[in-house]
Structure formats: structure tokens, C-alpha cells
Amino acid sequence: MEQMKITNLTDEQISFQLILHSGNARSCIIQSLRAYKEGKKDEADALIAKAEQDLSAAHDIHFQMIQKESGGEATAFSLLLMHAEDHLMSTLSMKELVKEMLDLFKTKNI
Amino acid sequence: MKKILLACSSGMSTSLLVTKMKEYAQSIGEEAEIWAVGQDKAKEDMRKADAVLIGPQMSFLKSELQKEADQYNIQVEVIDMMAYGMADGKKAYEQALSLMVNQ
DSSP: OOOOOGGGSOHHHHHHHHHHHHHHHHHHHHHHHHHHHTTOHHHHHHHHHHHHHHHHHHHHHHHHHHHHHHTTOOOOOOHHHHHHHHHHHHHHHHHHHHHHHHHHHHHTTO | OEEEEEEESSSHHHHHHHHHHHHHHHHTTOOEEEEEEEHHHHHHHGGGOSEEEEOGGGGGGHHHHHHHHHTTTOEEEEOOHHHHHTTOHHHHHHHHHHTTTTO
């Protein structure tokens, strides 16, 4: 995935980037479970891998924000940013859980 | 009057996009009613819309929502990634208009 440099973005766009990538990942995770339910195990794995790519893009933006802050230039706090963080964190938990679930289903042959 | 419904999981991020889309519509002198709702209210509100745009976190619900939207003969589409990621009101507005061409 193409790397997005946050230096070219407004604070608002940074939040939108976080929500975009977390949101794409969230959709892929749910689709992955649905694919597994239909017996499409490879597709389920591919969708989780796709979700991980989006989460990694979100992480990368987050990392740049932390670096920027430690350089003395903090991203302004807003409810939108908090909302974006919420999206990212909940999607991360969701991904971990669904990955474990798929693994469990596979070992139990279901 | 063009009526555009935006939906995302809580209706928060899209609310901001709505503001930007309205600003753009106004700047080109078009009258438009644009509003945002959370995912639970999307099905109920779409009867009043000419086009529905959904957030990326809801793209997995697209086919389900489109089925509902077929009743009203309108289109549901996921907001363009560039438009959403850059909070680009102009692009999102133009995308919504492109969904109305067949009406």
C-alpha cells in the first residue's frame, strides 16, 4: 500500500485517513468471517491479509503522528481524532479475535 | 433539489463530510439536501434520498443496503477512497450526482 505522508495533510484529513483504513479493514474482517461461513477458506484468509494491510497503513499514519508529537509538533486534539482512534483500536481487537476464531474453526474442522 | 444520504457506523465522520459537500454545492449554486445517519438509521432514511453514499467501515453492508434501495430505485455506493480519506466534499458530491444519472 502506498505510504501517506501526514506532513501534507490537515489534522482533519489525518483523522479521515485513520478512519478510512480502519474502516476498510473492518469491512474485510466481517467479509472474511462470512466467506468462511460459506466454506471459502482461502478467501477468508485473503480478506484477513487485506485487512492487515489496511491496518498497517493506519498504524503507519499513527506512528508518524507520534513522531511528529515527539518532535514538538502535536496533532491538535479533537473529538474527530478521538473517534478515529476508537475506530482503529476497536478494529485491531476485532482483527485479533477473528483471526483466532478462524484458526479455531480450522483446527476443529468446522 | 438533490437529496443525498450519507451513512457510516455512527454518522460522525460523514457528518463532517456532509458539511463540506454542502459548502461545495452552495459554491456552485446548487440546491441540495445532504444529511448523515448512523448505520441503523440508513435503511429508514433512504426512502427520502436520491442517492446513498456509505462509509468504508460499512462497505460489507453494501449489497444488503442496495437490496433495500432497489425498492426506491436509488443507488448505494461506498464513498470513493480518495474523497473520503481527504475529506473532499467536491469529489464526494460529484460521486453522489453520478449515482443519480439513471434516474
